[in-house]
Amino acid sequence: MGRATLFAGNQKEGQVMLDKIVPSAESSHSLAQTRRVIRCDACGSEQAAVCLVELRFLCVEHFVAYCYERLADCEKILSESQRLDSRRSFLRECATEAAKLLLIGRGLQNIDRARLFDVVLWSNELFYRLMAKSKTNAGEMFPAADNSASLC
Secondary structure (H helix, E strand, O other): OHHHHHHHHHHHHHHHHHHHHOOOOOOOOOOOOOOOOOEOOOOOOOOEOOEEEOOEEEOHHHHHHHHHHHHHHHHHHHHOOOOOHHHHHHHHHHHHHHHHHHHHOOOOOHHHHHHHHHHHHHHHHHHHHHHHHHHHHHHHHOHHHHHHHHHO
């Protein structure tokens, strides 16, 4: 019984501390804070949004679909030797959001985890290909810079 009493006492103290940090709406004289669920932009009121990418709130399913579509587009542009600098921020954001979902997504099914890992890997691969291509293009644009350094 000693442990149960000690646990109940610790639980009460913890609740008191929590109430001090985050006051409830009933105990607060300020405006009541209400939480609103943000819904997925793609499916409206059906699913709650779990992430934000390119100013779109998306559920896991639509996040993965959106990322696959955009990553395929980025890969196509990169293989055609077009500039991909404008897509660099998307690649970073895509990998970061997918990694966050993997870290906090306790209720994810294995298929969703696999897709999120795929998004992380694919976006990182494209990002590093973009960076390697940028370095190669910079070397081709300024070949005299390497020669001038060796003359001094």
